[in-house]
Amino acid sequence: QKEVEQDPGPLSVPEGAIVSLNCTYSNSAFQYFMWYRQYSRKGPELLMYTYSSGNKEDGRFTAQVDKSSKYISLFIRDSQPSDSATYLCAMKIQGAQKLVFGQGTRLTINP
Amino acid sequence: DTEVTQTPKHLVMGMTNKKSLKCEQHMGHRAMYWYKQKAKKPPELMFVYSYEKLSINESVPSRFSPECPNSSLLNLHLHALQPEDSALYLCASSQEASQASNYNEQFFGPGTRLTVL
Numbered sequence: 001q002k003e004v005e006q007d008p009g010p011l012s013v014p015e016g017a018i019v020s021l022n023c024t025y026s027n028s029a030f031q032y033f034m035w036y037r038q039y040s041r042k043g044p045e046l047l048m049y050t051y052s053s054g055n056k057e058d059g060r061f062t063a064q065v066d067k068s069s070k071y072i073s074l075f076i077r078d079s080q081p082s083d084s085a086t087y088l089c090a091m092k093i094q095g096a097q098k099l100v101f102g103q104g105t106r107l108t109i110n111p
Numbered sequence: 112d113t114e115v116t117q118t119p120k121h122l123v124m125g126m127t128n129k130k131s132l133k134c135e136q137h138m139g140h141r142a143m144y145w146y147k148q149k150a151k152k153p154p155e156l157m158f159v160y161s162y163e164k165l166s167i168n169e170s171v172p173s174r175f176s177p178e179c180p181n182s183s184l185l186n187l188h189l190h191a192l193q194p195e196d197s198a199l200y201l202c203a204s205s206q207e208a209s210q211a212s213n214y215n216e217q218f219f220g221p222g223t224r225l226t227v228l
């Protein structure tokens with residue numbers, strides 16, 4: 001079993017839809033939870049990070065962490081074609097140097 | 112300047128060649144990372160440098176040799192690579208490699224796309 005599981009998709013939705021991306025994990029020591037966006041042929045860029053459980057909102061993006069279920073989500077509201085990219089979840093133990101990535105979900109927003 | 116730069120953007124090399132990838136950041140970060148990313152896969156950590164010292168080597172074959180000449184520069188020397196080493200090589204940096212109380216965002220460069228013939 002992988003430490004972090006993420007459905008690779010692909011996921012295709014119409015413009016304006018609400019998108020839900022999810023990851024599950026097995027290591028209860030993870031405390032930092034990140035979502036990266038990676039456009040084709042580019043490096044990943046950090047969208048949001050959350051420490052421990054709870055919700056965090058930034059514009060059209062909301063990140064949720066449920067540590068009891070070992071489940072994290074990223075919601076994108078009013079999705080735009082420019083949101084088309086691969087979304088990677090990543091997690092880290094406090095004090096550790098290593099990020100553990102999910103497989104990445106390829107998302108396409110259709111105009 | 113919040114950018115990590117990588118050169119070259121693309122590199123094609125034969126199995127007997129020796130080449131180097133370069134990475135630079137001017138954010139004052141003291142930790143730098145090399146990742147390898149195959150198509151449709153997540154980045155895989157290769158090496159971490161913290162304060163210019165190698166702190167993590169994820170059992171990477173010796174044909175990959177990292178070097179950190181100073182706190183702003185990170186090199187990856189390549190020798191006798193195999194075709195399966197073809198991938199996107201990403202460099203990243205963060206303020207520190209680990210810190211007890213704060214999360215340190217890793218800033219990624221655009222990567223070098225390497226093809227080994």
